[in-house]
Amino acid sequence: NAGVTQTPKFQVLKTGQSMTLQCAQDMNHNSMYWYRQDPGMGLRLIYYSASEGTTDKGEVPNGYNVSRLNKREFSLRLESAAPSQTSVYFCASRTDRGREKLFFGSGTQLSVL
Amino acid sequence: GQQLNQSPQSMFIQEGEDVSMNCTSSSIFNTWLWYKQEPGEGPVLLIALYKAGELTSNGRLTAQFGITRKDSFLNISASIPSDVGIYFCAGRANAGKSTFGDGTTLTVKP
Numbered sequence: 452n453a454g455v456t457q458t459p460k461f462q463v464l465k466t467g468q469s470m471t472l473q474c475a476q477d478m479n480h481n482s483m484y485w486y487r488q489d490p491g492m493g494l495r496l497i498y499y500s501a502s503e504g505t506t507d508k509g510e511v512p513n514g515y516n517v518s519r520l521n522k523r524e525f526s527l528r529l530e531s532a533a534p535s536q537t538s539v540y541f542c543a544s545r546t547d548r549g550r551e552k553l554f555f556g557s558g559t560q561l562s563v564l
Numbered sequence: 565g566q567q568l569n570q571s572p573q574s575m576f577i578q579e580g581e582d583v584s585m586n587c588t589s590s591s592i593f594n595t596w597l598w599y600k601q602e603p604g605e606g607p608v609l610l611i612a613l614y615k616a617g618e619l620t621s622n623g624r625l626t627a628q629f630g631i632t633r634k635d636s637f638l639n640i641s642a643s644i645p646s647d648v649g650i651y652f653c654a655g656r657a658n659a660g661k662s663t664f665g666d667g668t669t670l671t672v673k674p
Contacts, residue, residue, distance in 0.1 A: 455606070484661075493568070493652055493664035494607070509661065541606050550614055551595050551656055555606025 453477050457542050457556035464532045464563045472527040472559050474542030482545040483525040484509075484553070485517060487538040494541065500525055532563045567591075570653050570665030578673050583640040585668045587653035595656040596629050596636035601667070602649045610651075611638070643672050 455476045464470055476483065481502045486494040496509030500519040514536060516528045529536060542556045570587045577583060587596070595614055599607035611622050613629035613636060620627055624641045636653055650669050654662040 491573075491666065493570075493666045495664075496661055499661065543606070550612060551597065551662065552609050552612060553597075553599075553607075553654075553662065555608070557605050 455542055455544055455554050455556035457540075457559050459559060460557070461560050462562070464529075464561065466533060466563060468532050469528065469530050470532065471529075472540055472542075472561075473524070474526065474556060475524045476542075476544040476554070477523065478544060478546075478554065479522070480544035480554075481522070481547050483519065484543040484545070485515075485525070485527045486541045486543065487511065487536075488541060488558075489538050497527065497540075529561075532561075534563045537561060537563045568653060568655055568663055568665040570668055572668060573666070574669040574671070576671045576673065577643055579643060579645060581643055583643055583647070583670060584637065585651060585653075586635060586637045587655070587665045588635045589655055589663075590634070591655075591657060592633040593655035593657055594633070595662075596627070597654045597656070597662065598625075598627050598636070598638045599652045599654065600649045601652065607652055640670075643670075645672050645674055648672050 458473045484499040485497040495511050498517040500506045503522045518526045540559045543553045546552045597612050598610045601607040611627040616633050618629040626639045628637045650667040652667045653665040656662045
């Protein structure tokens with residue numbers, strides 16, 4: 452019953468460094484999402500993938516890239532980290548049939564110094 | 565993009581009290597969802613609403629899909645300490661992605 456698994460849990464970067472956040476789901480969902488959460492704010496969509504091989508920009512895509520490696524995995528890459536990207540990042544997947552239900556990972560807390 | 569106004573921003577209540585929070589939008593949604601987030605975890609779905617006027621319960625939680633389709637309400641009855649967390653509403657229009665409110669932080673004093 453793993454659900455949505457994100458790694459790492461915590462990360463500290465220096466400005467200009469790059470890194471990839473990993474996400475995997477074992478529920479056979481087609482749709483996967485990356486959100487960021489800033490203090491006192493709701494979740495803002497960075498990128499999403501409706502199916503393997505497709506990705507689309509969300510509300511705040513600048514500074515990020517994504518890869519839908521296969522049906523299970525959806526990664527988020529910061530090519531040149533900036534302090535404004537300090538946030539908590541959540542990956543989610545969605546049920547495909549019927550109604551909308553998002554299942555979230557436990558988050559990655561990223562600090563960019 | 566679509567905006568959701570969630571209120572109140574925070575609540576400090578005594579154990580046993582009832583809680584009410586709501587979300588309003590300038591746009592019509594076809595789905596309203598309520599999530600709870602505990603420290604260090606991702607949000608977990610509490611209640612999903614799919615039809616205007618729908619009233620749905622999950623234990624001590626009750627949520628309603630507003631008749632205008634532009635608002636939703638969540639009530640928690642007889643609060644307990646484990647109700648502490650951040651509650652998010654989310655709305656979804658046709659073929660759109662979910663838009664999240666900014667959250668209501670609930671603190672329950674024993």
